[in-house]
Amino acid sequence: MAEYMSQQNRTHRTLLERERELRAVDGALTELCGTEPADRDEIRGGGVIAFEGPGGVGKTALLGEARRRAVARGCTVLRARGGEHEQGAAFHVVRQLFQPVLAATGEDEHRRILGGWYDIVAPAVGLVVSGSGGAPDPQGVRDGLDWLVTRFTVEHAPVVMILDDVHWADPESLDWLTRFASRTADLPLLLAVGYRPEDLTADVAAIRALVERQGARPHVLAPLTPGGVGRIVREVLGGHADEAFCRECWAMTGGNPWEITELTAKIRDRRLKPQSENLPALRELVSSARDSGLNDRLTRLGTAAVRLAWAVAVLGIEATPALTANVAGLSESEAAEKVARLVDARILAPPRPGNGTQPLEYLHPLIATAVYQAIPGAMRVAMHGQAATVVLGAGLGSAAAGRHLLEMHPEGDPWVVHHLREAAREYLRAGAPDAGRRCLARALREPPALEERAAVLYELGCAAQLTEPDVTVNHLRAALGEPALGPELREAITYRLAQAYGHSGRMEEAAQVFADEVGRATSARTRLRMQTEQLMWNMFRADEKESPARSRRLTRLAEHLTGRGMAERYLMGLRAWDAMTRGEPIATALHYAEEALGDGLSWTDDDWGFEVPILVALVFLHCDQPGRAEELFNKGIAECERKGWRGSHLAFGFTLLGYARLRRGALGEAEELAREGMRIADLVGSSTPAHWTAVGTLIGTLICRGRIQEAQEFAAGHRGETLPQATLCPDVPAVRGELLLAANLHREARNRLTEVGRRMDGRGMRNPAWCPWQLHLAQALALTDPRQAAEVADDAVRRARQFGAHSAIGKALHTAATVTQGPDRIKLLAEAVSHLMRSPAAYDLALALVDHGAALRRIGLPQEAGDRLYRGLEGAVRCGADALAARARDELSAAGLRPMQLRVDHTSPLTSQEQAIAERAAEGWPDARISETTGLEEREVARLLSDVYRKVGTDRAGLAKRLITPTVGLPQRPVPDPE
Structure with a gap:
């Protein structure tokens, strides 16, 4: 009781002259809780309140009083404290916040509150996950922590989260906290933090800036008068x-x-x-x-008390009475006696209740710092070694021991290397690659045995891959140079090194890795795998000089494959992509894509990567089967989210799903998905392939929506950035050329697109479905060189017909019509509409219909013009193409027609009539037979099938597969036809 009263008196004294700060606490709690009991039923917001000042100025006492007042108001309180010597322990602060709450419940409750995030977040908050699991990326863990805190707050509102000594928080906890803090204004959650301004890191400074953005300022605690x-x-x-x-x-x-x-x-x-x-x-x-003074006071207590005080300083948050006694070399009874003496001497704080499970703490962090610094260097190293042994013996894991192992001198100890590698694995499983990298770098300095060194370098390279790709390359290059390197590890290093080069946009070096290593392959299967990887990275090179030779080699390999293992399937996927980009017949590309897909391709397979699964999906997309591509993109996104991969993989997934929606004409969804993809990509880093894929998709979407100035401003914001030397989809220089054309900068567009064409033709990538540079170049040439414009357009039509996709043929014919005069223009437009009606390209169909209607109006055929314009207007509105819809209305007005009230359902399933016709078409019935059976005119059958292609997301060839695929959202029973 005396100790408690003494502590209360200290708290009272440190709160002197803090009336202003206490009023701020009361105001924040009132905003959070309201003033009446009924206010608790309202959804109220919280915020951030921050206290800053040097050590000893009273931040801890003030936060303690805030906690007391929050409890008195019925708040749920979570609290944690940064530790000077625990900053290297990833998620140290996060675990302090949640372990007391989670310890009170069982696994069923943990899984309930974490939901699908359990396997991703559990290691970060100190829960055990069965199985080895994968390594989530840091953004995935941060998103999972957001979910946990949001759900916990909603269920236990109002919540006050108190974080003391935030300047000493571990980087992983602090990174999450600074990103999450802005959400507190929309949740019944008050975040109260204290920190020393002289020890501010960039992340803590971000919290201060956040407080200021909310219209307040951190409360700077002044010295007493x-x-x-x-x-x-x-x-x-x-x-x-x-x-x-x-x-x-x-x-x-x-x-x-x-x-x-x-x-x-x-x-x-x-x-x-x-x-x-x-x-x-x-x-x-x-x-x-x-x-x-402090050292003298401590020395007077005796050697045993000194050792115990040192043990508390070394152990930090792990300083339970039992572990502390062990590290100090004392019995538990001796340790209890020395603890009492240290409390009386105002060095340790009175032990907290908890049956000996709560850690011992210093009365103030200033004392903890002074005691730790006073430990003789050799003794401090030895005590950290003893602490590591004790922590491991207590079953706290290698990660908990890791921070002690980091403080030891290198001595070539295999035990130290083993546990540092284990600690790194635990950190990677928790989504803390930087912490894992520190452990592995220290293991390398131990050093490991010669035969183990390559494995440590490999693990170190893998740990740095997400954050420091250049460092990854250095470590993996060093690993390849190790003399004691077995064939299996050498292959694993080779694959990971190529990925590191490739994901940094260094495609030539990625391909060269396999050129150097394929001769060392120990089996035919390994050799095929390396050949496949080399072909893939060369294919991705924007500056590839020998594309035709590479295509011929790929064709020969694919024709002679007999097995269907993963290496064979990946090679088939590359062959499908190559066939599509080169403009080989669509049936060839689809055949190889189906062979590659088999029973599915994983996006999150560490050994194989996600590049070929994406290429296969893009083949379906450019072969007029965007619905099939969307299905694969959605599966890839779901797979990434399940594993907590929230970086480049997920960015590509969202962006390419948006690109599929763009090609299908769902422009609003395309824009939303592309922006989300860019947001995720920019968290990883700008100037990556994922970033530029989003840039190209978003510019293309804005052009289709008619927002040309916005597209120009957006493109200008990325003009100074360096494009990676990688094949991008869509091709960004081609998209920029299209934007110049849309802005009526024809000369600049011609120059840009001519250069794109030279590059594409030089690589044998002749398919206008893949890169429609010819279509835009023809329009750019039309005013100044109509003859050349017609030649370019005619060549695009020939290439499109050779490929055979109706959308590609229709778009090429439409372009040919725009650079043609006289009766041929009308014929070309009619043929373009006919082909586009047989494709899922809704926007391109709407555009062709409006142009066809306008041309018919100009030659005096208002009835036929009205039919095309009404259908074009409906399609434009459905697609979200506002500028095109406005032009259609203007053309209708010019024809003396009034735009009718449109009934547009963006998500409508097939009607019963559409379903019946679709089923017959999927069985191979021609339009004439369907017309005869249903009693509909053949023209009406074609129109209904056009709607089916748009809704289902495929052309006629892919209809059978899409009608039996439940994931496309088709109804079990067709909806009634509209009256």
């Missing part, structure tokens, strides 16, 4: 303390509440009377205390 110091002196030493003595106490401590509290305790212990004649003795007392 002379009057406040005098009040403390008289309260402790008696009312007879004279003014001069009190004033000197203020001058000697600078008004620091902690220092004045400690000083008055020393004065009382020395029985020094608080009178002016004792000022020389006071100054001597302060001087000696600053020089060696």
